[in-house]
Amino acid sequence: MSTGTAAHASKALQDEFNPFLSMAKGFDTAADHLKLDGGIRDVLRMPNRELTVNLPVLMDDGRVKVFTGYRVQHNTLRGPAKGGIRFAPEVNLDEVRALSAWMTWKCSVVNVPFGGGKGGVICDPREMSKNELERLTRRYTVAIMDILGPDRDVPAPDMNTNEQTMAWIMDTYSMHMRRTTTAVVTGKPLNIGGSKGRKEATGRGVMITANEALKMAGLRPEDTRVVVQGAGNVGGLGALLMHREGYRVVSLSDMYGFIHNPQGLDVPAVLAHLGSTKRLEGYREADYQATTPGKVPQLELDCELLVPAATENQITSLNADRIKARVIVEGANGPTTGVASDILDGRGIIVVPDILANAGGVTVSYFEWVQDRMGYFWTEEIVNSRLEQIMVQSFGAVRATAEQYGVSLRTGAYILAIDRVASVYKMRGLSA
Amino acid sequence: MQPTTRDSTGSLPSVPTLDDASPFKTMMASFDEAARLLGLDQQEYLVLRKPDREISVSVPLRMDDGTFRVFDGYRVQHNMGLGPFLGPVRLAADLRLEELRALAAWMTWKCAVLGVPFGGAAGGISVDRSALSKAELERVVRRWTASMVGDIAGDRDVLAPEFASDEDIMAWALDTVSEHERSTANPAVTGKPEALGGSAGYLDAVAQGLRIILRLAAARHGLDPSRLDVLIQGSGTVGGNLARILHAEGHRVVGLSDVNTSLYSPDGLDVPQLLAHRATHGHLPAQFPGVELIDPARFLEQPCQVLAPCAVSNALNRKNAERIQASLIIEGAHGPTTPSADAIFARRGIPVVPDILANGGNVVVSYFEWVQNRTGFKWLGEVVDARLRRMMREAWDGVRAVQEKHQCSLRMAAHILAVKRVAEADQARGIYA
Numbered sequence: 001m002s003t004g005t006a007a008h009a010s011k012a013l014q015d016e017f018n019p020f021l022s023m024a025k026g027f028d029t030a031a032d033h034l035k036l037d038g039g040i041r042d043v044l045r046m047p048n049r050e051l052t053v054n055l056p057v058l059m060d061d062g063r064v065k066v067f068t069g070y071r072v073q074h075n076t077l078r079g080p081a082k083g084g085i086r087f088a089p090e091v092n093l094d095e096v097r098a099l100s101a102w103m104t105w106k107c108s109v110v111n112v113p114f115g116g117g118k119g120g121v122i123c124d125p126r127e128m129s130k131n132e133l134e135r136l137t138r139r140y141t142v143a144i145m146d147i148l149g150p151d152r153d154v155p156a157p158d159m160n161t162n163e164q165t166m167a168w169i170m171d172t173y174s175m176h177m178r179r180t181t182t183a184v185v186t187g188k189p190l191n192i193g194g195s196k197g198r199k200e201a202t203g204r205g206v207m208i209t210a211n212e213a214l215k216m217a218g219l220r221p222e223d224t225r226v227v228v229q230g231a232g233n234v235g236g237l238g239a240l241l242m243h244r245e246g247y248r249v250v251s252l253s254d255m256y257g258f259i260h261n262p263q264g265l266d267v268p269a270v271l272a273h274l275g276s277t278k279r280l281e282g283y284r285e286a287d288y289q290a291t292t293p294g295k296v297p298q299l300e301l302d303c304e305l306l307v308p309a310a311t312e313n314q315i316t317s318l319n320a321d322r323i324k325a326r327v328i329v330e331g332a333n334g335p336t337t338g339v340a341s342d343i344l345d346g347r348g349i350i351v352v353p354d355i356l357a358n359a360g361g362v363t364v365s366y367f368e369w370v371q372d373r374m375g376y377f378w379t380e381e382i383v384n385s386r387l388e389q390i391m392v393q394s395f396g397a398v399r400a401t402a403e404q405y406g407v408s409l410r411t412g413a414y415i416l417a418i419d420r421v422a423s424v425y426k427m428r429g430l431s432a
Numbered sequence: 433m434q435p436t437t438r439d440s441t442g443s444l445p446s447v448p449t450l451d452d453a454s455p456f457k458t459m460m461a462s463f464d465e466a467a468r469l470l471g472l473d474q475q476e477y478l479v480l481r482k483p484d485r486e487i488s489v490s491v492p493l494r495m496d497d498g499t500f501r502v503f504d505g506y507r508v509q510h511n512m513g514l515g516p517f518l519g520p521v522r523l524a525a526d527l528r529l530e531e532l533r534a535l536a537a538w539m540t541w542k543c544a545v546l547g548v549p550f551g552g553a554a555g556g557i558s559v560d561r562s563a564l565s566k567a568e569l570e571r572v573v574r575r576w577t578a579s580m581v582g583d584i585a586g587d588r589d590v591l592a593p594e595f596a597s598d599e600d601i602m603a604w605a606l607d608t609v610s611e612h613e614r615s616t617a618n619p620a621v622t623g624k625p626e627a628l629g630g631s632a633g634y635l636d637a638v639a640q641g642l643r644i645i646l647r648l649a650a651a652r653h654g655l656d657p658s659r660l661d662v663l664i665q666g667s668g669t670v671g672g673n674l675a676r677i678l679h680a681e682g683h684r685v686v687g688l689s690d691v692n693t694s695l696y697s698p699d700g701l702d703v704p705q706l707l708a709h710r711a712t713h714g715h716l717p718a719q720f721p722g723v724e725l726i727d728p729a730r731f732l733e734q735p736c737q738v739l740a741p742c743a744v745s746n747a748l749n750r751k752n753a754e755r756i757q758a759s760l761i762i763e764g765a766h767g768p769t770t771p772s773a774d775a776i777f778a779r780r781g782i783p784v785v786p787d788i789l790a791n792g793g794n795v796v797v798s799y800f801e802w803v804q805n806r807t808g809f810k811w812l813g814e815v816v817d818a819r820l821r822r823m824m825r826e827a828w829d830g831v832r833a834v835q836e837k838h839q840c841s842l843r844m845a846a847h848i849l850a851v852k853r854v855a856e857a858d859q860a861r862g863i864y865a
Contacts, residue, residue: 134862164860171861179587180516182549189860191514191853193549375515375549376803379822 019312019334020098022341026353027105030414033405040422044104047074047097048115053143055121057136060129067136069121071144073153074100077424080151081117082107082186082362084158085140085165087133091120102333102355103362108417110359110394112366117153119144125160137165141172148173150183150373156365157187167192183372186365195368197383198361203237203309204384205360205391206331209352210242210305212395213327217304217350221246225262225303227325228252229296231280234331234358235309236271243267251301253291253310254280258298261286299323308335309358315340323349330354345408353410355417356398363390460534463541466847469838472855479863480540480854483533484551485509489579491557493572496565505576507555509589510536513857517589518543518622518798519553521576521601523569525560532556538788539795541850546792546827548799551854553589555580566600573601577608584609586619586806592798593623596635596669603628618805622798631801633816634794638764639673640817641793643681644824646738646762649785652832653760655737663687663696663736663758666743667716670764670791672707674740679703686736687726689743690716694731696724732756741768748773756782763787778841786843788850789831796823 015021031041055067070093073081083103096118104116121140125133147153157166166188173184182193190196197204214224221242226249228239239249248264259270259280266285273283281288289297296314299306300322308314309331315323320336320343328344329352330336336344336351344351364387371377378386402412467477491505506529509517519539522532532554539552557576561569583589584605593602606621606628624630633640650657660683664671667690675685684700693716695701701723709717719725726734732747733755741747742764748756753773761777762785763769769777769784777784797820804810811819834852835845 138864167860168862171864175864179585180512181587182515189856191857192860193515374803374807375799376807377549 013317016317016337016339017313019337020095022334022336022338023098023102025338026410026414027101027418029407029411030418033407033411033415034419034422036418036422040425043425044075044418044421045101047072047100048076049073049147050093050097051144051147052093053140055136055139055143057132057139059132067121067123067140069119069140069143070096071119071147071153071155072096072100072117073147074116074118075104075421076115076152077421077428078104078108078115079113080115080149081153082112082114082156082365083117083119084156085119085121085161085169086159087121087123087125087136087161087165088159089122089124091122096120104421105414105417106355106359106362107366108420109355109398109413110363110390111397111420112363112390114154114362114366117155118158119155120158133165134168137161137168138172141169142176145173145176148184150181150369154183154365154369155185156362163187163189163194183369186368186372188368193368193372195364195371195383196378196380197387198364198368199233200237200241201364201387202234202331202358202361203239204241204387205363206234206238206307206309206329206357207241207245208360208388208391209357209395210238210247210307210327210329211245212392212399213329213350213352214305216399217327219304219326222248224248224305225250225264226305226307227298227301227303228307228309228331229258229298229314229335230254230307230309230331231271231274232309235307236274238307238309238331239265240267240271247305250303251286251298252280253298255291255310257281257288257290259283259286259288260298260301262302305329307331311335313337315344317343320344321347323347325349328352330357333358341408341410351408351410352395353413356394356409356413359394360387360391363387460537462844463537463847463851466844466851467855469840469844470848470852470855472851476855476858477851479858480511480851481537483508483510483536484512486529486533487555487580487583488529489576491559491572491576491579493559493568493575496568503572504558505556505579506532507580507583507589508532508536508553509583510540510552510554511854511858512551513854513861514540514544514551515549516551516585516587517553518548518550518592518795518802519555519589520592520594521573521605522554522556522594523559523561523572523601524556525558525563527556527558540854541847542788542792542795544850544853545788545831545846546796546799547823547830547853548796550590550799555591556594569601570604573604574608577605578612581609581612584617584620585613586617586802590619590798590802591621591623592795596623596638596794599623599625599630602630619802622801623794624801629801629805629810631797631804631816632811632813633820634797634801635669636673636677637793637797637820638670638791639677639793640820641796641824642670642674642740642742642762642764642790643677644793644821645785645790645828646678646740648825648828649760649762649783650738653783655760659683661686661698661700661735661737663732663734663739664764665689665732665739665741665747665768666765667707667710668743671740671742672710674742674764675701675703676707687731687734688716689728689731691743692716692728693718694726694728695720696726696731696734697722698735738762740764744768746770748777750776753777754780758782761785762790764791766791774841774843783842786846789827789842789846792827793820793824796820 100118107114188194306325312334320340535554543550618629739758745767750772753776
């Protein structure tokens with residue numbers, strides 16, 4: 001994993017920056033609260049199934065190259081495995097395992113009927129042609145086909161995979177099975193079984209959970225200055241939706257730097273500027289500050305709401321003391337380290353954890369799967385209203401759990417998620 | 433594609449009949465033009481022009497008198513980019529594979545325009561159904577279906593009726609597939625009786641769809657969509673139901689015809705009475721108080737705001753197009769307007785809402801039936817109506833958007849939209865292996 005701010009990190013910092021250790025810590029804390037016995041704890045900690053495949057792919061230059069890929073199904077007690085497929089050089093089995101567990105908890109928090117899965121192929125997509133990527137995707141699909149299916153394991157896009165990749169998977173699976181099977185994968189293009197509202201689903205979920213968190217903090221959107229780290233599908237669209245809700249978005253960032261205007265940004269104009277120039281830099285109605293390696297001063301700006309929606313390990317033991325926000329909504333996966341999380345809790349800052357805040361994406365993936373199974377497609381209004389219903393309900397359940405156990409929202413979310421999986425485990429029992 | 437010619441039967445098939453002027457060939461040629469306007473890569477378009485699969489089978493039939501006859505059976509599956517195949521089963525003595533190829537392709541485009549997640553197919557048996565007893569018809573349908581088992585399935589290839597009234601045939605097909613598969617295969621066959629999973633609203637689906645599109649088109653072209661004078665050719669499943677629906681909504685049906693009789697009254701016909709007569713006697717009355725009997729050759733040329741040809745191909749042609757008085761034409765039949773008439777209407781500024789968009793209500797309700805069968809949950813009639821309205825309106829909006837962009841006729845816009853949607857799905861999926 002990239003640990004950009006930790007170029008010379010000590011062992012303690014390295015551990016702090018391992019997001020999977022953070023997650024394991026969240027899990028253990030929650031399991032302690034639930035007084036889970038050792039057996040169940042082990043079942044829930046280990047993946048059900050791990051598949052490693054080696055994929056010969058004909059490259060454009062005529063050589064055959066063998067790629068290694070994985071698909072891990074962490075848990076399928078609550079339903080078919082669900083989780084993304086990533087293509088990246090740093091993919092490794094440990095990471096895929098951890099991410100698959102993460103998906104189990106995320107699906108459980110929002111109560112969609114899936115378990116957790118994750119897949120990945122070790123490759124560098126930047127070095128590959130579209131044809132090579134297509135051949136790799138199809139070969140990978142065939143290799144893991146035995147464990148795929150709408151009722152078994154339903155992949156989705158992740159790092160360096162997109163709706164084109166999903167279309168290839170759907171086509172390969174359908175051709176092999178000799179039947180149209182759109183529900184085998186989500187995140188597809190609209191015309192072959194994709195869902196309306198999917199693109200901005202995560203951003204919309206961030207906006208909805210922010211609304212709920214503000215109520216906890218006694219803030220109104222119009223009195224809330226928002227700093228958003230990121231400007232993409234999550235940060236950018238989340239900022240746009242919050243802007244429409246009346247929030248005062250004062251800062252947005254991209255990988256090159258951030259813009260800031262304490263009076264509030266005209267978010268549609270900012271996104272239009274970003275769309276045409278590919279950078280935030282140069283937007284006139286705000287100050288710009290370029291990124292300095294190892295520092296994230298944007299996160300320390302004056303604001304009521306901070307939305308880290310870029311990458312992991314942004315709020316750490318190095319800066320958690322200086323965060324000024326009263327509410328943090330984690331749009332990214334693992335933006336807050338475990339140590340930082342304790343610091344924020346100690347300071348009374350409300351943190352809506354990633355497994356709740358950014359679960360809008362998997363929720364609309366679930367909607368896509370439902371629509372594909374019946375073959376009938378919902379209007380965008382229906383998708384959005386059902387998403388809102390699920391996010392609001394989930395937030396309420398997490399908040400109630402946190403209050404019941406006297407813990408943070410993060411621990412509350414893990415308690416809720418684990419308890420749901422564990423209770424299904426008790427009901428279903430051990431097969432055979 | 434070289435469609436063969438076929439005589440018009442006078443009744444309305446659910447897919448186009450090929451006739452002497454070969455409107456079908458013209459239609460396919462205009463898809464080529466649509467692909468060109470879209471700037472579609474020629475090689476990609478070649479993929480779309482050929483069917484994915486063609487299945488030919490022999491269909492032996494034991495006649496009631498104990499003798500045997502053997503018919504040809506076919507299923508052509510054109511393109512599955514957008515989803516499973518969907519298409520009719522046609523029973524006709526002069527059935528030809530070439531014709532089914534064209535129909536299958538046409539179903540692909542039609543599904544694409546309407547936004548239903550299917551590709552196109554067409555199948556049939558080379559048998560004269562009118563010469564068969566009901567028992568013989570059942571045996572021949574079952575044998576054909578048994579030959580296609582494995583291909584006919586809810587997520588592979590879905591059957592639709594040729595005529596809305598063919599529910600017996602669909603029931604036999606469903607039963608045969610289900611028995612072979614040893615599971616209830618409801619989504620594999622549409623147009624079934626309601627007792628077997630058929631959808632509410634199937635029988636008059638084409639007419640309901642026409643009515644929805646008619647309102648949108650009338651509003652767009654400056655007519656009052658709540659009070660129209662409509663002249664309808666045909667009084668069967670399509671024309672008759674359309675007349676009934678429009679009359680009940682307060683429009684004036686000024687003309688109505690069947691094969692032998694053409695009735696006209698500028699003050700509006702008493703549609704319920706006329707249809708009741710037709711239901712009892714099998715034809716429209718030759719005379720009726722206050723109604724003018726019109727020479728059938730001049731019927732379509734009578735004054736009206738909207739002309740709805742709902743009977744035969746080539747009803748509007750070079751001979752009568754100059755004399756048509758309607759300010760809007762909506763095609764309930766398949767291919768009722770010849771290319772030369774189309775050109776005349778274009779010059780005269782009379783908009784023509786094309787069949788592929790206007791008369792697809794039955795395809796949409798076939799789709800709804802398939803959805804209901806997949807979920808096992810039956811929709812109320814009101815739900816079917818509301819969803820049909822939404823899908824037809826979205827199809828209309830889609831065609832209109834293309835028309836604005838390309839500044840072309842509604843017909844060409846519908847063709848462009850269809851080719852675009854299928855090509856996009858094919859491109860996203862890529863070429864397998």
